[in-house]
Every structure is written in C-alpha cells, then in structure tokens.
Amino acid sequence: MKVLIVSDSHGLENELETIAKRHEKDADLNIHCGDSELDPSHPALASYLTVKGNCDFYGEFKDEIVVPIGERKLFFTHGHLYGIKQSLLNVYYRAEELGADIICFGHSHIAGSELMDGKLLINPGSIRLPRVRREKTYAILSIDNHNAEVRFYDTDGQEIESLTNHCRLP
Secondary structure (H helix, E strand, O other): OEEEEEOOOOOOOHHHHHHHHHOOOOOOEEEEOOOOOOOOOOHHHOOOEEEOOOOOOOOOOEOEEEEEEOOEEEEEEOOHHHOOOOOOHHHHHHHHHHOOOEEEOOOOOOOEEEEEOOEEEEEOOOOOOOOOOOOOEEEEEEEEOOEEEEEEEEOOOOEOHHHOEEEEOO
16 A cells, blocks of 8 residues: 655645656555645645645645554644644654554654654655755655555655655554
8 A cells, every 4th residue: 555645735736736646556545734725626636635734724624534544544634733843742642542553744844754652653744845854855655564664755756765764563
C-alpha cells in the first residue's frame, strides 16, 4: 500500500494536480494534511482526502480523518489543534485514543518522519513554504505488514534521499 502525503500548499493548484498525476499509478491513497486554502470542491483537491488547517477558511473540512491501511490505521490532521510546533505528544496521544499506528500532520512546514514508541509520525513538509530545508516537499509512505518506508520528494519529483526513513512497525 502506498500513500501520497502533502500539506501546506497554501493556495497552489497546479502543483497539487501535477503531484497527484505523477503518482496516480503507484499511490493507492492521496491525503492532504491541511492549509490548502482551497474550497473542498476545488478540482485540485479532487483526488485528495483533505483535513482543515488553520488557514482553511472555505468550506467544511474535517479536523481529523482516520483511514484503514491494510491492518493498520492512519490518522491525519493538520496539527495546529494539537500544538505540534511545541511537542508531538498531544498528536501521539490522540492517535493512541484512536488506535492509529501512523500519524500524518503538517502545520510546521518541516519535512521529516520518525518512529515514536511504535507509532510512525510523518510530516511531509510544505509544497509552498518549506522551513528548515530549501526544498518544497511531499512524502510517499509505502507499507507492507510491519515494514514501512517514507520517501520524500521535491515538487519536481526528485527524491530527497537524506530524508528517507525505513522502519519496522510492531
């Protein structure tokens, strides 16, 4: 199973469509972790499950979504409601409440992933306004039973190998 993960596109349209088209044959699910700044019915969001970010003022997005990924559960949210810029503990505890193994969020615009006490946390960064790194990023999660791999790409589709994370889930 492969999941395309984007966040913090802040009004970009063509880039969202280009990224979805680029991975349409290999991604089983596309998610947007908020701050699209687009209406939920906008064509650029058509292929994405999308949550509400702190800059999303149009339409009704959910604050969080949980989806099954094989035998696992993926929980995604924007992150502002859980204070992810200060600590990942609140979003971790929410995932624990939901029984989720994988947590995806945005808000900080900082790309990265880590295994934290058996849960995989992924922030795809931002495809518009990256922080810490220069590259405008998104991620693809590949999961097969207990093996997970997170790969990051810039908006041109070039892999950023230094961010790749291979881990084993319990």
